[in-house]
Amino acid sequence: MNPTDYSNTLFWQRIKRWLLRHIWFTRVVIILSFLAVLTVLISLFSKPVSSLLQKILYGPKVVTTFFTDPLYTLPSYQNHTNILILGKGNASHEAADLTDTIIFLSLDLVNNEVLMLSIPRDIWITSLAAKINTAYYYGEQKEKGGGFPLVEDAVYEIVGQPIHYVAMVDFDGFVKLIDLLGGVDVTVDQSFTDEFYPIPGKEDDECNGDPEFRCRYEVLHFEKGLQHMDGQTALKFSRSRHAEGDEGTDFARSARQQKVLKAIKEKLSSSQVYLNPSKLLELKKLASQYITFNKDISEKIYAGLAGFGYNFWRSGKEITTITLDTGDDDNPGFLVNPPVEKYDQWVLEPSAGTWDEFQAYLRQKMK
Template sequence: MEELEEIQSSFEKEKFIPETKVDKRKISFSRLKRRVLRHVWMIRGSVIFFVILVLFLALLLIKSLVIKSGADYYLGLARDFVFTPRDKIKIFDGRTNILVLGKGDVGHEAPDLTDTMILVSVDHQSHKVNLISLPRDIWITTLRTKLNSTYYWGNKKQPPAQRASGLEGSGGMILAKSSVEEIVGQPVHYALVLDFSGFKKIIDVLGGVEVDVERSFSDEKYPIPGREDDLCNGDPEFKCRYETLNFVQGKQFMDGETALKFVRSRNAIGDQGTDFARQVRQQKVITAIKDKLLSKEILLSPKKLTKLFNPA
């Protein structure tokens, strides 16, 4: 019995350490992890460098597309005007005045009569834009003609080889600017002319504009292009030459064609058929164009900017 007790006592004193199996894959992974973590700053730096490289190449691509399209010149002018460098923008008394002329297309009954004349005045201190509509029937005593025909007569007085309708240096632009200066008592620094087609293209490239229609109105005598001489099968009222327009009060989304009808309508029933109401509608559309031009949808779209400044 004593021998048995001694054997049990010796077993209790000894520590029994079980044999454990070592997982070599875990050891290898742990070593690899430690090596990677030691160089994590290099990996992060490489990722950042790759992202910057991709952005840089994308900018180069966009720039090359813009230059090839010819839009870089116009974008440069727009950029210069927004940031108002004194050496590039004409300014008088803190303002830059731009005359916008609207006329009919070639083939129109009176293509060079500018029935839309709006003075856009930009205040460089407050950054506000004022629109002043000029009545087309203002009589210019020195020229013995109406204001809306100054562009026409200015082009007529130039030799045919020098006529450049729509350009800043054309006779029509020069005479229209000087006539407006005489009326408002302010210098007109720049001028541009838009025909019906150009007006519609601008709005369509922008993807349409939202216009707030103040009052509902109907116009039953809006002229249909190409039917000016239609005899309408003997109809004494020539109804086939016209279409009926209907505009409902409230915000309306308009494409180029609809916006053109909105600003040209002059035979609406009631006070919306007056020249004054027409001028107000024209200002609303120009304001809508300005707001759309300055929206993120346009400014962040190189494709739309290229189409806008270099239409096909």
């Protein structure tokens, strides 16, 4: 060993002995070095990490809504938040501004329960001197934005409950929502055929002189049993009203609409959707494009609604549905079909003469 190598070896041996004698100092140096490296890494990656977390937690504010109590964030009456859902077509649909779908939803904020009532579109509203499905149209004709208040007043006549929010859903958005969810599974109670389902945009087609104007319609057929439906199929299933027999009634159509809404609820409640940030962002974007509310919805309200939805999903409860129809011989309904001569058109009105009896029944169901 040459003198230089011997000197270097001796130097490092002295350093090693010194470090061993001062082991506490060695540990402090190691820890400080680790913290210095960690600080550099954080400074380099903090912006991408922050951006990632923001995307994960936004949708809207998925994680924070799990800890939001809807009872203290949502407007309510007797611990219920009532939402009216209206469905109408766009300009390409027949009678675009008539509300083809009218659904009253009541959220029980204490018991995490949901009650759903489909309101037949042919109900006669005395204050309007018209059917309820025309309320939005007449309100908008009177003044822009006047449709929502008029519908609220008309529905209040029937249910006797305040409406906290009204949501107008465009049928195109309905189709895209279901497609975004990958379709829905719906049980068809009985097979039916509708030979007169209107084709959008064909309302004025002369059909080359065909006196029956068959080119304006398409033939729909649904088989009994569980069916997987995409958006267009689910829309047609929900709107069909010209089938023969019971399925051609407005009551059957209302029942089918409730089935589809329940199927959508099942998809929205699945972990593949609820815990998927990118899917939630897509849903929020879709909602902003195709759903119009009667008032601005703040992030706090969105959080409250999402929190209620999460609690309802976690409870495993089902949506309670209420039927508003003419009933049958064994179970008389709350509605009656008066002679056409009374209003010069086919309508429905309360069988008791007023809505008091039905409102008492609804209040009992909401307890």
